[in-house]
Amino acid sequence: PLLGFTQLAFVFSVVGVALAAAFRRWSGRPARMFVRTTAALVAVSLLPDLLVPDVDAVTRVTLIVSHIAVAAIVIPGLRSRL
Numbered sequence: 001p002l003l004g005f006t007q008l009a010f011v012f013s014v015v016g017v018a019l020a021a022a023f024r025r026w027s028g029r030p031a032r033m034f035v036r037t038t039a040a041l042v043a044v045s046l047l048p049d050l051l052v053p054d055v056d057a058v059t060r061v062t063l064i065v066s067h068i069a070v071a072a073i074v075i076p077g078l079r080s081r082l
Contacts, residue, residue: 009070020078031082035075042071 016038022029023037049055049063 013070013074016074016078017066019055020082033077034081034082038071038075042067042075 013018019037020030020034023034027033045067046064049060
């Protein structure tokens with residue numbers, strides 16, 4: 001559902017902001033650490049989409065594309081501020 005998508009995108013964007021703030025404060029290379037960490041988290045977020053049985057291909061692709069779309073917007077936006 002669209003509402004669930006927007007809510008989760010917002011919540012995990014806030015988590016990204018918190019990670020960026022933490023890396024900015026405690027890391028010598030905050031942008032690099034932020035991108036590495038968030039890329040790993042995006043990869044982990046794709047695992048349920050790939051591993052859940054009995055899901056058709058269209059649903060899998062839609063879920064994967066939605067994860068990547070949000071990451072493609074949020075990660076560069078936060079990285080540029082580090």
